[in-house]
Amino acid sequence: MNDLQQTLEQLRLALGxxxxxxxxxxSRRHYSDWTGHAPACPAALLLPRTTEQVASALRICSNAQQPVVPQGGMTGLAGGAVPRETDIALSLERLRGIEEIDPAAATISVWAGTTLQxxxxxxxxxxxxxxxxxxxxGSCQIGGNIATNAGGNAVIRYGMTRDLVLGLEVVLADGRVLNLLNKMIKNNCGYDLKQCFIGSEGTLGVITRAVLKLAPQPGETTTLLCALPDYASAVSLLRRVQRSVGTPQAYELMWQDFFRLGVSWLENPTAPMSLDHPLYxxxxxxxxxxxLxxxxxxxxxxxxxxxxxxASSQTQARALWKIREATGEFPLRMKPLNFDISLPIGQIGDFAERCxxxxxxxxxxxxxxYFGHIGDSNLHLTVDSASLPEPAPILEVEELVYSAVGELGGSVSAEHGIGLLKRDFLHHSVSLEARQAMQQLKDCFDPKGILNPGKILG
Amino acid sequence: MNDLQQTLEQLRLALGxxxxxxxxxxSRRHYSDWTGHAPACPAALLLPRTTEQVASALRICSNAQQPVVPQGGMTGLAGGAVPRETDIALSLERLRGIEEIDPAAATISVWAGTTLQxxxxxxxxxxxxxxxxxxxxGSCQIGGNIATNAGGNAVIRYGMTRDLVLGLEVVLADGRVLNLLNKMIKNNCGYDLKQCFIGSEGTLGVITRAVLKLAPQPGETTTLLCALPDYASAVSLLRRVQRSVGTPQAYELMWQDFFRLGVSWLENPTAPMSLDHPLYxxxxxxxxxxxLxxxxxxxxxxxxxxxxxxASSQTQARALWKIREATGEFPLRMKPLNFDISLPIGQIGDFAERCxxxxxxxxxxxxxxYFGHIGDSNLHLTVDSASLPEPAPILEVEELVYSAVGELGGSVSAEHGIGLLKRDFLHHSVSLEARQAMQQLKDCFDPKGILNPGKILG
Structure with missing residues (x-):
């Protein structure tokens, strides 16, 4: 029996x-994430049912120096959960379910494999x-959302996943279980260790349970589409709305090209207003x-x-959203090379021009x-590879965009994380000293380097 | 020349x-914080003017294995900035001032020694x-606010200090400078290192600069005093208000005893309503x-x-607040033993009874x-030591209260931190495994243990 076989034997004994x-x-869905990047069949797939089983599995793998790749719903967009053939994949999908809703505390306690929906x-x-x-x-799992500090549609109003996490249970690389579960908003009992694991993409520990903040149901929402003369107006309108009616639930800026594309793809391509404005x-x-x-x-x-x-009805509101949701059709109608970046809010307009x-x-x-959740500093930029020379110079385009981001003090990853796909561009946003300190943190919690090796820091 | 004299010589050369x-x-104000706990004249007080000087000072002290206690406005309530006679105190007071306000990004960039006001x-x-x-x-400094993850009056609406920090500049124990400055809401570029230093009470690094989130100016506020039949009503009223008019700016619950005391201490002690309700x-x-x-x-x-x-006027609103602000007179009118604790919101009522x-x-x-910012899970409980036997059994009272907190899964420190004064009670809220992981983090960033030794973990 070779080392791997021995490890698998121990794992079968411990987990069944x-x-x-x-x-x-x-299943092939464990080979890669939504990017389809570098699919590989892992050496084994573990499907533990309890925190204790996750702990046993990690203890065994740690002793054997066996690399482990934690997996959630595999909907990531940075290759963070993609295994190599020599890795063991650890899926949290059987740690699933709602443990408790506490209406007084406005919290929900869940297992890591529960879907967001x-x-x-x-x-x-x-x-x-x-x-x-x-x-x-419908398919992403909360453990993955937390491990990647997911963003999404409502960040401007409610914050990132980090802002919604009150407590965690985490298994460290050596199998120790950290109970960091907590329902309190205010809790200053030493280092807030859970922060280390949020957004660490499974490289520092495996999240098994979480306590999350709930928010009150908002009343009826009003949807509004505005044409703007320039980028500065987009910022000042946002601040005006915040002062007078409160922070909006969504504030989605579309540049002219994007808006025209969105309208042209509608089933009934009638523009709700002139297509000649610079921004919407x-x-x-x-x-x-x-x-309002x-x-x-x-x-x-x-x-x-x-x-x-x-919008005077829900139907009209849906129709306006349809234009913005053109992004969902990018993969069908072009060969999209998508960028998820962030910049200081005031500089997004200049950046788009420069880029x-x-x-x-x-x-x-x-x-x-170009379109952006600009209230969150987030710009999404898509280049149609079909409009580039063949074979598409992907790396060169990425280098052009990310170096422009770095010049303005922006971030090469706003909400998707670093994983494998952005690792080589991290230096545009993070200094050498900070990357070294990240490595220190990695060595602190995973000294053998068995957790998701190669992700984020390489 | 002994070791300390040599170190001071090097520091004078480097800093002037x-x-x-x-x-x-x-000055004696560097001897202890607002608690007056264990005042001591430190071996020296450093007053650097720049990040580079902070870095030089820490490099020298690290080489000499000389303990350093970072100090801000000395307004802490947990002994976190109190030096021993063998420590060198490092005050950030000369790193003072606003560096930039970016109205488009809604951020303010400040030096650590700037006062909150x-x-x-x-x-x-x-x-x-x-x-x-x-x-x-008026006297606390933002560096200290961040290092202790300060709470305060507006947490229910705007969150803790952690929620208001976008970026930091931190000097590590060995003098390395980490530039973690950032203006973006969304930024998932690897580990969010700044989180490690927020709330670490100067034990992991010295904060020199910060980028903070600004919020829109709220419109006119309405102040309301309500009498409630029981604790459950306090929770359901809060949720009702959140659903209908949004999260309040303040939600301060006063138990009957507190309310009666507050009214009796008014200049004109006329109660705004009956004193016989259980809660206000x-x-x-x-x-x-x-x-509303x-x-x-x-x-x-x-x-x-x-x-x-x-309240029908600002004057009437101020008069209502006066009752709640009785806490400011505690030190004058009793011998207060104050507790700053938190519990799951639904359990605060039972806890108060049990306690x-x-x-x-x-x-x-x-x-x-008893009174509490219950929307933040925070309860403040004050025992008048004058009503206890002489000499007051302080430690026994603390043990009684904190063990009751621990039984309900609460926190022995909601917003004041651990410092020296709560160190021996930390185990009521934090498991052994979590305390060990905290020690790992400490050893990771400060392997020689020179930064604020003895605080939090002992």
């Missing part, structure tokens, strides 16, 4: 035969919302409609807004579109 | 003579607020007054509220009063 899957019995539904049933929301809600913002607010109308009037008066449509110019200069006639 | 103070030249004022002048607020605002809540909302009135009517209808006074009973059983006739 049904929890250690190998070879062709491993199940949690959202349980919250709704209890008269709250769990405000984390993203496209993969889709705004959703949970506040009295009259208050009054704010809009003030914005018109100072020229921040030059045209507007206030477009540089791309045009380097590859004349290429096609790129 | 004026930045290394010794003996009687050290200066930051609040600069934010106001720029049309924003910096929502962190606490009694020591002072509530402040930035929302249209009519909406409507919510109040609903609460009356279901019996959550049994009496109410809606009062146990205290009465042990020391019949003793006097304790």
């Amino acid at each position: 035969d049904g929890a250690v899957v190998t070879g062709a019995d491993i 199940e949690i959202q539904q349980a919250a709704l049933d209890a008269g709250f919302i769990f405000p984390l929301d993203l496209g993969a809600r 913002v889709l705004l959703e607010c949970a506040s009295p409609r009259e208050l 109308e009054q704010t809009l009037e003030e914005a018109f008066a100072v020229g921040e807004v030059v045209d507007a449509v206030l 477009r110019q540089r791309l045009e200069q380097r590859w004349p006639g290429n096609h790129s579109v | 003579d004026g930045a290394v103070v010794t003996g009687a030249d050290i 200066e930051i609040q004022q600069a934010a106001l002048d720029a049309g924003f607020i910096f929502p962190l607020d606490l009694g020591a605002r 809540v002072l509530l402040e909302c930035a929302s249209p007054r009519e909406l 009135e409507q919510t109040l009517e609903e609460a009356f209808a279901v019996g959550e509220v049994v009496d109410a006074v809606l 009062r009973q146990r205290l009465e059983q042990r020391w019949p006739g003793n006097h304790s009063v």
Whole structure:
């Protein structure tokens, strides 16, 4: 028996035969994430049912110096959960379910393998919302959301996943279980260790349970599409809305090219307003409609807004969102090279200009579109690889964009994480000293380097 | 020359003579914090003016294995900045000032020695607020606020200090400077290292600069005092208000004893309502007054509220706040033994009952009063030592209260931190495994143990 076989033998003894899957019995969805990057069949797939089993598995793998790749719903976009053939994949999918809803504390306690959608539904049933929301809600798992500090649609109002986590249970690389479960908003009992594991992409510990904050159900929302004369107006309108009606639930800025594309892809491609404005913002607010109308009037008066449509029904609101949701059709209608970046809010407009110019200069006639959750500092930029020379110079485009991000003090990953795919660009946003300190933290919690090796730091 | 003299010589060379103070030249305010606990004249007081000087000082002290105690405004309540005679105190007071306000990003960049009040004022002048607020605002320094993850008056609406920090500059124990400055809400570029230093009470690194989030100025606020029939009503009223008018700016629950005391200490001790209700809540909302009135009517209808006074002027609002601010007079009118604890919100009512009973059983006739920021899970409980036998059994009272907190899964420190004074009670809230992991983190960033030794972990 070689080392791996011995390790698998020990794992079967500890977890039971049904929890250690190998070879062709491993479903292909454990080979790679939504990017499809470097798919590989791992040496084994572990399917523990309890925290204790996760702990046993890690103890065994740690003793054997066997690399382990934690896996959630496999919906990541940075290759963070992709195994190599020599890795053992550890799926949390059987640690699933809602443990408790505490309506007085406004918390929900869940197992790591629970899907985001199940949690959202349980919250709704209890008269709250769990405000984390993203496209993969039906298949992503909360453990993965926490391990990647997921962002999504409601960050401007409710924050990132980090802001919604009150407590965690984490298994360290050597199998020790850290009970960091907590329901309190205020708790200053020494180092807030859970922060280390949030956003660490499974490289410092395996999250098995979490206590999450619930929010009150918002009242009826109003949806508004505005045309803006320039980027500065997008920022000042946001601040105006925040002052007068409160922080919106969504503030989605679309540059002209994006808006035109979105309208042209509608089933009935009728534009809700002229296609000639430089920028459009889709705004959703949970506040009295009259208050929003009054704010809009003030914005018109100072020229921040030059045209507007206030949805008068849910159907009309859905129709406006359809334009923004063109992103969902990118994979069908172009060969999208997507960027998830962030910049200081005031500089996003200049960045988009600069980036477009540089791309045009380097590859004349290429096609790129821009939209952003600018209230969160987040810009999504998509280059259509089909508009680039063949074979598409992917790495060169990435280097062009990420170095432009670095020049303005921006981040090469706003909400998707680093994983494998952005590892080589991390230096544009993170100094050498900070990367060294990250390595220190890695060595502190995983001295043998068995947890998700190669991710984030390489 | 002994070791200390040699170290001081090197420090004088690196920082200049004026930045290394010794003996009687050290102001007594560097001897202890607001608790007055164990005052001591440190071996020297360093007053660096730049990040580079902080780095040099730590490099020299690290080489000499010389303990260093970072100090801010010395307004802490847990002994976290109190030096021993063999320690060198490192004050950040000369790293002072606002570096930049970025109105588009809604951020303010500040030096660690800037007082909270200066930051609040600069934010106001720029049309924003910096929502962190606490009694020591005029003398506490933002570096200390961050190092202790300060709470304060507005946590229910805006979160703890941690939630307001976007970026940090930190000097590690060995003098390495980590530039973790950042203006973006979304930034998932590897481990969020700044989280390690927030709330670490100067034991992992020295904070020199910070980028903070600003919030929009709220509109006019409405102040409301309600009498409640029981604790459950305090929780359901809070959730009702959150659903209908949004999260309040303040939600201060006073138990009957506290309320009676507060009223009796007024200059003109006229009660705004009957003194016979079990609980009173002072509530402040930035929302249209009519909406709040409507919510109040609903609460009356279901019996959550049994009496109410809606302040009709700023003067009346101030008068209502005066009752809650009785805490400011505790040191003058009793011998207060103050507790800053937190519990799952639904259990605070039971806890207060249980605690009062146990205290009465042990020391019949003793006097304790209770109030809490219950929306933040935070309860403040004060025992009047004058009502206890002489000499007051302080440690025994602490053990009684903190063990009761531990039984309910609460925290022995909600917002004041651990420092020296709560170190021996940490085990009631933090498991052995978690304390060991904290020690690992300490050893990771400060392997020689020179930064604020003895604080938090001992």
